[in-house]
Amino acid sequence: MDALTALRLQLEWGVDEALEALPINRLAAPASVRALVLPAGPAARAAQVAEACSTVEALREALAGFDGCALRTTATNLVFADGNPQARLMLVGEAPGGEEDRAGLPFVGPSGRLLDRMMASIGLDRRHFLITNLIPWRPPGNRNPTDSEVVLCLPFLLRHIALTRPRRLVLLGSLSTRAITGSATGIRRMRGRWIELPVPGLDRPVPTLPMLHPAYLLRTPGAKRDAWSDLLMLRRALDTDELMK
Ligand code: URA
Numbered sequence: 001m002d003a004l005t006a007l008r009l010q011l012e013w014g015v016d017e018a019l020e021a022l023p024i025n026r027l028a029a030p031a032s033v034r035a036l037v038l039p040a041g042p043a044a045r046a047a048q049v050a051e052a053c054s055t056v057e058a059l060r061e062a063l064a065g066f067d068g069c070a071l072r073t074t075a076t077n078l079v080f081a082d083g084n085p086q087a088r089l090m091l092v093g094e095a096p097g098g099e100e101d102r103a104g105l106p107f108v109g110p111s112g113r114l115l116d117r118m119m120a121s122i123g124l125d126r127r128h129f130l131i132t133n134l135i136p137w138r139p140p141g142n143r144n145p146t147d148s149e150v151v152l153c154l155p156f157l158l159r160h161i162a163l164t165r166p167r168r169l170v171l172l173g174s175l176s177t178r179a180i181t182g183s184a185t186g187i188r189r190m191r192g193r194w195i196e197l198p199v200p201g202l203d204r205p206v207p208t209l210p211m212l213h214p215a216y217l218l219r220t221p222g223a224k225r226d227a228w229s230d231l232l233m234l235r236r237a238l239d240t241d242e243l244m245k
Pocket of ligand 1: 006034093094095096097100105106108111112132215
């Protein structure tokens with residue numbers, strides 16, 4: 001098969017990006033990580049590995065080496081977090097898209113640019129908050145993550161929250177809201193009020209505000225009015241807590 005025919009075939013099969021000149025074997029785990037492999041199912045292993053981490057840096061390394069979630073093998077980079085790790089405000093999105101996958105940073109694509117403008121409208125930028133995702137690897141073709149992928153990634157996110165100890169948490173979108181709160185109520189009904197979220201490892205629940213995802217706002221500009229009202233709620237709460245001036 002000549003190169004052009006092979007390329008056409010790849011396009012037909014859904015390849016939509018050219019990332020590296022040479023293939024990378026992402027199935028080969030580094031030796032230090034193999035030592036972590038425990039004789040349990042991947043979900044139990046995820047919980048054990050996450051819980052054993054006592055610093056955010058250890059958590060990032062454990063996640064980078066965790067071989068229980070197949071998304072790792074198709075992603076270009078781990079997308080762990082951005083912003084200020086010391087901030088008392090933490091934002092959680094859903095999963096990285098193409099630009100995030102290439103940069104290894106959350107929310108740097110179109111929805112990230114909208115989110116930055118939204119946060120700027122209440123006087124905040126990435127020095128004021130830490131931002132991460134429920135899923136740290138891009139699902140191929142930006143499909144929704146499966147339930148089992150969510151179950152595998154959730155312990156790492158919960159540990160990240162516990163180690164960061166935010167005073168306020170914002171959940172962006174229905175996927176992260178459903179996974180983290182365990183509630184089946186839709187995001188349109190959950191947004192607009194603070195809930196108290198119990199987090200394993202923290203002695204107090206974290207006041208948490210579910211909000212509409214910026215990608216949804218890009219598709220549904222009419223919902224920006226609700227988003228603005230949620231942003232004002234967030235700003236008022238930060239002012240009340242005297243968290244950021
Ligand atoms: N959408 C998300 O939820 N997270 C990202 O990082 C980018 C887009």
